[in-house]
Amino acid sequence: MEYDFRTNEKKWQNYWSTNHTFKAVLDKTKPKYYVLDMFPYPSGAGLHVGHPLGYIASDILSRFKRLQGFNVLHPMGYDAFGLPAEQYAIQTGQHPAKTTEENILMYREQLDKIGFSFDWKRQVKTSEPSYYKWTQWIFMQLFNSYFCNDEQKAKPVSGLNKVFNNEGNSSINAAHSCNLSFTAEQWKGFSHKEQQDILLDYRLAYLAESVVNWCPEMGTVLANDEVKDGKSERGGYEVVQKKMKQWSLRITAYAQRLLDGLENLDWSDALKDIQSNWIGRSEGAQIKFDLDGHDEVIEVFTTRPDTIFGVSFMVLAPEHELVSKITTAGQKVEVEKYIVVSSHRSERERLADVKNITGAFTGAYVKQPFSDEKIPVWIGDYVLAGYGTGAVMAVPSGDQRDWDFANHFGLAIPPIIKGQDVSEGAEVSKDGEIINSDFLNGMKVKKAIKLILFKVKEMGIGEHRINYKMRDAVFGRQRYWGEPIPVYYVDGVPNLVKEEHLPLALPKVDKYLPTSDGEPPLKRSENWNYNPEKGIVKSGEGYELELTTMPGWSGSSWYYLRYMDADNPNEIASKEALEYWGPVDFYLGGAEHATGHLLYFRFWTKVLHDLDFLSFDEPAKKLLNQGMIQAEDGQKMSKRYGNVVNPDDVIADHGADALRLHEMFLGPIEMHKPWNTQGIEGVSKFLRKLWRLYHDVDGDFNISEEPATKSELKSLHKVIKKFAEDTERLSFNTSVSAFMVAVNELGDLKCNKREILEPLTIVVSCHAPHITEELWNKLGHSESISKAELPIYNEAYLKEDTKKYPVSFNGKMRFMLELPMDFNKQQIEEAVTTNEQSERWLEGKTPKKIIVVPGKIVNIVL
RNA sequence: GCCCUGGUGGUGGAAUUGGUAGACACGCAGGACUUAAAAUCCUGUGAUCAUUGCGGUCGUGCGGGUUCAAGUCCCGCCCGGGGUACCA
Numbered sequence: 001m002e003y004d005f006r007t008n009e010k011k012w013q014n015y016w017s018t019n020h021t022f023k024a025v026l027d028k029t030k031p032k033y034y035v036l037d038m039f040p041y042p043s044g045a046g047l048h049v050g051h052p053l054g055y056i057a058s059d060i061l062s063r064f065k066r067l068q069g070f071n072v073l074h075p076m077g078y079d080a081f082g083l084p085a086e087q088y089a090i091q092t093g094q095h096p097a098k099t100t101e102e103n104i105l106m107y108r109e110q111l112d113k114i115g116f117s118f119d120w121k122r123q124v125k126t127s128e129p130s131y132y133k134w135t136q137w138i139f140m141q142l143f144n145s146y147f148c149n150d151e152q153k154a155k156p157v158s159g160l161n162k163v164f165n166n167e168g169n170s171s172i173n174a175a176h177s178c179n180l181s182f183t184a185e186q187w188k189g190f191s192h193k194e195q196q197d198i199l200l201d202y203r204l205a206y207l208a209e210s211v212v213n214w215c216p217e218m219g220t221v222l223a224n225d226e227v228k229d230g231k232s233e234r235g236g237y238e239v240v241q242k243k244m245k246q247w248s249l250r251i252t253a254y255a256q257r258l259l260d261g262l263e264n265l266d267w268s269d270a271l272k273d274i275q276s277n278w279i280g281r282s283e284g285a286q287i288k289f290d291l292d293g294h295d296e297v298i299e300v301f302t303t304r305p306d307t308i309f310g311v312s313f314m315v316l317a318p319e320h321e322l323v324s325k326i327t328t329a330g331q332k333v334e335v336e337k338y339i340v341v342s343s344h345r346s347e348r349e350r351l352a353d354v355k356n357i358t359g360a361f362t363g364a365y366v367k368q369p370f371s372d373e374k375i376p377v378w379i380g381d382y383v384l385a386g387y388g389t390g391a392v393m394a395v396p397s398g399d400q401r402d403w404d405f406a407n408h409f410g411l412a413i414p415p416i417i418k419g420q421d422v423s424e425g426a427e428v429s430k431d432g433e434i435i436n437s438d439f440l441n442g443m444k445v446k447k448a449i450k451l452i453l454f455k456v457k458e459m460g461i462g463e464h465r466i467n468y469k470m471r472d473a474v475f476g477r478q479r480y481w482g483e484p485i486p487v488y489y490v491d492g493v494p495n496l497v498k499e500e501h502l503p504l505a506l507p508k509v510d511k512y513l514p515t516s517d518g519e520p521p522l523k524r525s526e527n528w529n530y531n532p533e534k535g536i537v538k539s540g541e542g543y544e545l546e547l548t549t550m551p552g553w554s555g556s557s558w559y560y561l562r563y564m565d566a567d568n569p570n571e572i573a574s575k576e577a578l579e580y581w582g583p584v585d586f587y588l589g590g591a592e593h594a595t596g597h598l599l600y601f602r603f604w605t606k607v608l609h610d611l612d613f614l615s616f617d618e619p620a621k622k623l624l625n626q627g628m629i630q631a632e633d634g635q636k637m638s639k640r641y642g643n644v645v646n647p648d649d650v651i652a653d654h655g656a657d658a659l660r661l662h663e664m665f666l667g668p669i670e671m672h673k674p675w676n677t678q679g680i681e682g683v684s685k686f687l688r689k690l691w692r693l694y695h696d697v698d699g700d701f702n703i704s705e706e707p708a709t710k711s712e713l714k715s716l717h718k719v720i721k722k723f724a725e726d727t728e729r730l731s732f733n734t735s736v737s738a739f740m741v742a743v744n745e746l747g748d749l750k751c752n753k754r755e756i757l758e759p760l761t762i763v764v765s766c767h768a769p770h771i772t773e774e775l776w777n778k779l780g781h782s783e784s785i786s787k788a789e790l791p792i793y794n795e796a797y798l799k800e801d802t803k804k805y806p807v808s809f810n811g812k813m814r815f816m817l818e819l820p821m822d823f824n825k826q827q828i829e830e831a832v833t834t835n836e837q838s839e840r841w842l843e844g845k846t847p848k849k850i851i852v853v854p855g856k857i858v859n860i861v862l
Numbered sequence: 863g864c865c866c867u868g869g870u871g872g873u874g875g876a877a878u879u880g881g882u883a884g885a886c887a888c889g890c891a892g893g894a895c896u897u898a899a900a901a902u903c904c905u906g907u908g909a910u911c912a913u914u915g916c917g918g919u920c921g922u923g924c925g926g927g928u929u930c931a932a933g934u935c936c937c938g939c940c941c942g943g944g945g946u947a948c949c950a
Contacts, residue, residue, distance in 0.1 A: 382948045621929040682887040737886035857881045
């Protein structure tokens, strides 16, 4: 009987499911291992062969860890809130929950066919009220916390209130967006609303007027990571800058910790680089320049304070608050005209138009603090209002953008680096020697920066400063299909909904569109007011509830915690479960989430850690990015190009084990690689050959109890060793060739011995679980092969008595010579030089040198 | 521009620490079995020169270098993929 994958795979999938074979149970006597996949958004298109690639790899690792005796947590769920379901709802009027549920069922069916060892009892769906209750609860923790810069951690806002009462806000060093400073007396004098507005500016979840990415097509705001090249990442719609009052999360407070934390993570350098570039730390100085004829000062941020003697003008962002104040009457028309023009340029135009240098002179001057020289103040949109102080000290000889600006407007370019040619461009390297700079003359950059920092501090005009490119994350979406934000308003002051009223469930609406006056869809609900005693009440009968919903990345920022204790009605997960299972030992998913999900995921973990809910402060110790599978034509696999390969079809033709093996065999997991339809024949053939080892020519199961020979044991232990090593270093493709080599060798040896085949079955079972369950069962085992123990390789079986040495002359391999393994250098050298094959290559010469690496090579230098 | 990645036969890839480049597959060619096909098995398969056989030369994107020895290390380029971009 040939191997019949169709009935066999179904048989074992049913067995696993009815016996709950992969159910994970908290068991403190066993070491745990948590393998997590990035959960999918269940789209209507279903899975193509690219999607399971990562799931197969993580499944192999999970099974491997089980065989090693770990208690493995390997869950799966759905990132179920999202825009496509909502767009579909707008078009068809169907509730997004309905289409989402349909898609989930389709996904589940596809996933089940591949033979994954998920513990489905722990499944989460982010759009379920029982799940998003806790997403809302985490939002409340964020709302109730502020970030203390001194301790570098989140703390309860209630503590802030006390400090304000006692000493105002001057002594507190916290992350905030409050531009007031006040004394205790003033604080006590503020109204309730004023106090609440100030506290809001300190909260980690805060409401603030800010410039946001507004997408008119989608009718919602987007976070920075959701915008690519001035267009929305999803849909590619135009995005414009707009000032709006929005919920935001103060992730910037965690910038330094998010950066520092990378160091101890076993993530790829590529990914860590993407995150650290996105965080964008830069170290420098903030320096004040006195304005000529005004009380105000212009503050600039610079990473090169040592170039301060090269400053020949200042540039403010057009939106800078001092612009209107300092512009002289004579320049007023020009400046105002420029501001209007630049404000009408969209982000996109600005990006596309980098070469075009624009700006205007304000007519004002500042004083260079050391030379008292008068320096003209310009405005220009190459200076961004949102970064640093929104103003720069322009050093055209040291910064190319400043140089371009100076060159364009005919401003002075004083040289400050020895030997530089200012007519050519700026000298940006940090190697030069400083000139024309008073007390800094003759110094190198590093030393000069130290000295100038000391000087400006001494003079009270500047200080050391660190800036980050990363911005706070806009958290509200003018959309329906997301978690409601658990906030209601009393006289414009946001209040948290009572915890007992969670989950704050999405209300019914008649349409999923904004209202006619542009309010979000939740405004349409007839039941969207709040009464602190009763909970949700009819619209018009209570306080206004928040109308925006949370962004798509909310549910995914903490889902890994819920898997640890998925049904807990009282907590996000029990302390015990969090303590035992956390953090994730191995996380697998696409690199496209580097600046979105993976940052928020780390951020929420750190907050929950600070608030003592978690003992760890990084969610995933080790992370692997799987590559993309391209279509056979090298393009992206997409419905649009009609080149999608559906795993269901592959499984119908070749079986799930073949699919799994083939996807791994395509190449290293982290690489992009094209799908290859023909190649699957190779792994199918392998599975048939494997089957045949256990069966005689008539197809009857036939196993010998005879002891194994040396060469059989060698084949077996080679593959045991290779599989374990390969899997530890996540090289899933090379294991497959090792399996093939073993099966080919054992086939040649006509080996059907239990002593060999039993361990071999276990070794292959992680990659090909169905066929091996069947063989395992035929070998007489009543338990699943996943409960077996990983065979340990024995060095003794791999030891050779002889070694075939490659013998090289001048580095070129000329012939092989078999010598006893225990020959020492001397003996090897003698054997090689006296060997008759050497004569031809020696040509009578005496070797200059003979290199012998025992067990490896011989090289003779002539 | 800057920061990451990658570049090896016709194809996917292997070579883990500098030590026989091309494992394992696909494809292709030839053969066995068969009335035929499928399945299975065997042989060959980097290029090139030579050929009766032995064999020689070249070869890991390009150009240099280090080394007894380089796909692997160093320097300078080219090309593909990703990230980021007036971030001071």
